[in-house]
Amino acid sequence: MTSDQSPAAPAPEQEVSSRQVLRAAAWLGLAKISSYGLGFAGTIILARILVPEDFGVIALAMAIMGILAGLLDLPVTQALIALQSPTDDEFDTAWTISIIRSILVALLLIAIAQPMAMIFNMPEVSGVIIALTLNVMLFGLRNPYFENFARSLxxxxxxxxxxxxxxxxxxxxxxxxxxxxxxxxFVIGLIAGTLAAMILTYLTYRKLPRLSLRSPKRLFDYSIWLGLSMIVSRLTAESVNLIAGRRFGQGTLGQVHIGNKLSSDISYLILVPIMRSLFSAFSRLSDDIYRFRHAYLKAQSATVALAMPVGFGLALVADPLIPLLLGPGWELAIVIVQFYAPCTGLLLATGPIRSVAMALSRTNLMLKRDVVVLVLQVSLLLLGTWLYDFIGFLAAYAVSTFIATVINLYFLKGLIQISIVDQVKNFSRSILATAIMIGVVLAVRPMAESSGTFFGDVLTVGVLSLTGALAYAAAHTLLWIVSGRPEGIERSVMNVAGKIKPKLARFGIR
Structure with a gap:
């Protein structure tokens, strides 16, 4: 064991190149593609075996667990990534805090399990909530030294x-x-996966933490505002499931859960690897606002260029795609995906905002933003549901997402001194290219109507997806050329293509 104040396996604090960030994002991209691919396949299989009511039970239990866990959350492991040269005592303290938090969350979950089941009229939820306390405990036992890998990208x-x-x-x-x-x-599988992840954090980083609360100051200084922000953010995310479960019942909640999962998994698979690698990189650029701003704009441009066509494209093919994937009984999920998927793509336009605030130690500003978005979303969802029932619920979600995106742009303006107009200009080509893609797909769709058979649906989805992808790529490239070939994701793609071309030529591919 090292001395108390010596850095614990410190990550090198050298300059971080764009190549390192891209390599890190690529590795995380591989992980997320594989993870979400497996999860997506698992969801599809479970949806064909189980019924919407089963997913409603899981969605409500996970929402309650998520909110309660968020109320006691202190993101000390993220603090270990952001802090300069954290000591062994700080790693030990972070681990101890995580264990204490897990115990408290587990006890509270046991206490509220039965009352929640009665409030939502879902008796099955009580047992699921109690079982999920084991998942909470296992997650709190993860090795904090594992975060040293992220510190060094x-x-x-x-x-x-x-x-x-x-x-x-x-x-x-x-x-x-x-x-x-x-x-x-789902419950047993989730616990098994969390157990495997916890064990692997110890097998891959062979250093054991110990129980200690000797160095909480820097962890709390960093984590307190971020923790409060994440509580409010979690309430915002889970308010959708709580309102849907209370107002529309178990079966509809299951459809909302699956529709949301299908919409978000595909889009967030793009965002998550970028965000984790950017947080590590942004933390090292926080002293140079010009380089920081430049890095953010590049990240934002790339994120929107990928996420927006995926979100809107998924909505365009939802009608044949959802029955193809889930089978009969999930018709309502089609409408949900048509609303949710574009919203997810739009919201990712400001996806890096939390990484920016964390890297600049402005998490107090994120708390203000999260409170505003929470009040906005809950108010609109309740109003929309009251006025127009389920379609009002979906429309309110779409409107609140658009307003939340504008709010994010406003807060980013204060964080990195980039006007809202300049931020929108930064991804304007992606917006225009997506609009062109939508027009082309809608024009082609009548000629690609499915025959109603399995192979007919596969062909329809394939034709529409390929048409949309080609239209988007062509429009984006043309807009880039017309704009004078500015720096952006197009140039990065061209540079990569230029490097690959000579290698392909060796095999006679031109």
């Missing part, structure tokens, strides 16, 4: 841990579902 073990734990979760969930045909399949 080395995400190899993140990739391995992510893929193995998700594989365990999917295999266990599907196996139990095939045997029991019950929502317990």
């Amino acid at each position: 080395n995400f190899t073990w993140d990739v391995i841990t992510e893929i193995i734990s998700k594989t365990v979760q999917v295999i266990v969930s599907v196996s139990v579902a095939l045997i029991w045909k019950s929502y317990w399949a």
Whole structure:
């Protein structure tokens, strides 16, 4: 064991190049593509075995657990990434705080399980909530020294841990579902995956933490505002499920849960690897606002260029895609995806905002933003539901997402001194290219109507997806050329293509 104040396996504090960030994002991209791919496949299989009511039970239990866990959350592990040279005492303190938090959350979950089941008229939820306390405990036991990999932008073990734990979760969930045909399949699979991830954090970083509360100051100084912000953010996210469950019942909540999951998984698979690698990189650029601003604009441009066509494209093909994936009984999920997927793509235009605030130690500003968005979303959802029932609920979600995006642009203006107009200009080509893509797909769609068979649906989805992708790429490239070929994702793609072309030529490919 090292001395109390010596840096614990410190990550090197050297300059971070764009190549390092891209390499880190690529590794995390591989992990998320694999993880979300496995999770997506698992969800599809479970949706074909289980019924919407089963997913409603899980969605409500996870929402309650998420809110309660958020109320006691102190993101001390993220503080370990952001702090300069954290000591062994700080790693030990972070681990101890995580354990204490997990115990408190577990006890509170047990206490409220039965009352929540009565309030939402779902008796099954009580047992699921109590079982999920084990998942909370396992997550709190993760090795804090594992974060040293992220500090040095080395995400190899993140990739391995992510893929193995998700594989365990999917295999266990599907196996139990095939045997029991019950929502317990998801619960058991989730616990198995979390257990695997926890064990791997110790196997991959061979340094054991110890129980200690000797160095909480820097952790609390960093985490307190961020923790409060994450509480409010979690309330905002879960308010959708709580309102849907209370107003529309178990079956509709299950449809909302699946529709939201399908919409967000595909888009967030783009964002999450970028955000984690950017947070590590942004933390090292926080003293140079000009380089920081430049890095943010590049990240924003790339994120929107990928997320927006995916979100709107998913909505365009939802009608044939959802029955193809989920089978009969999930018709309402089609409408949900048509609303949710574009909203997710739009919101990702300001996806890096939390990484920016964390890197600049302006998490108090994020708290203000999160409170505004929470009040806005809950108010609009309640009003929309009261006025127009379920369609009002969906419309209110779309409106609140648009307003939240504008609010994010405003707060980013204060964080990195970039006007809202300049931010929108930064991804304007992606907006225009997406609009062109939508027009082209809608024009082609009548000629690609499905025959109603499995292969007909596959062909329709394939034709529309390929048409949309080609239209978007062509429009984006043309707009870039007309704009004078400015720096952006197009130039990065051209540079990569230029490097690959000579290698392909060796094999006779031109």
